[in-house]
Amino acid sequence: MTDPELIEGILKCERTAFQYLVIRYQRGVIKTAFHFLGNMEDAEDLSQEIFLEIIRSIHTFRNSSTLETWIYRITVNRSLNQLKKNKRRGFLIRLESIIGFSGNHSIPEPYANETSLGQEEKENKKMLHDAINKLPENQRIAFVLHKFDDQAYKQVAEIMNLSLAAVESLIHRAKSNLHTQLIAHFPEYKKN
Amino acid sequence: MEDSHFQKRLDEIIALEKAAEPNPFQATKILQRIESEFLTPKTSGFPVWTRIFQPIAISLALIAGVLIGSFAARTGNNRNDIEVAKTKNLQSLRTSLFISEITDENNILNFNK
Structure with a gap:
């Protein structure tokens, strides 16, 4: 399936186009997100949001770059946003623990779950x-x-x-x- | 020399990071999410206009209920007036026919027992 065919399929909400998109790009998307976030579970969760965004905004794709480049751009932006969110959340959790309202929630440490x-x-x-x-x-x-x-x-x-x-x-x-x-x-x- | 050793160490750490692989079933999870978002028909029944007109309809029904209630109350009062008028008529009838007292049938029945 070529890029234009894939884009057309996604625009028509074709199941095969969605499958092709995910199979072709999911590994790259997850690994890039992981390299920014340092946590595989976070990266996998984020990858779902990234693919939804790709499908929702595919109509804005202009052929000024390749589809792969465009997908990487979205992945990088979403990963950096997630990193900022994690930092804010981490700051709030630290603040709560200082004040004494600390609950059970916490930001996973990078690589903590790599057994x-x-x-x-x-x-x-x-x-x-x-x-x-x-x-x-x-x-x-x-x-x-x-x-x-x-x-x-x-x-x-x-x-x-x-x-x-x-x-x-x-x-x-x-x-x-x-x-x-x-x-x-x-x-x-x-x-x- | 130290720099090249350091670079080698850095490359080793990067290689470790690059070796991490995502969950092999993640593609299925992503596809399920996509299907639920884009391929499953939405079942949220009520269109926008229904959501706007529903509270209006309920309010109107409540107002109508109050109005009907007050109308019914007024009609009930009228019925009492009719009862009073009926009693008055009976009194005048009794007077004109020279009946001293209207007999209470229930009392008679009790008396007979």
């Missing part, structure tokens, strides 16, 4: 996730898409609507910032 990982691996991943979240938004998006989702510079540039040079510069600065942040946790790599 297959050892303690050190979990800590390393959390450290990297925290460091990435401290990067400026543009650097974070470029770095995650390129390093985690294996998107080429050109694709990252299309998703972010930036020039190739700008993306290269963002990724370079992101690496440098991450190096500065993470080197503190790995003293063995510190230059004397």
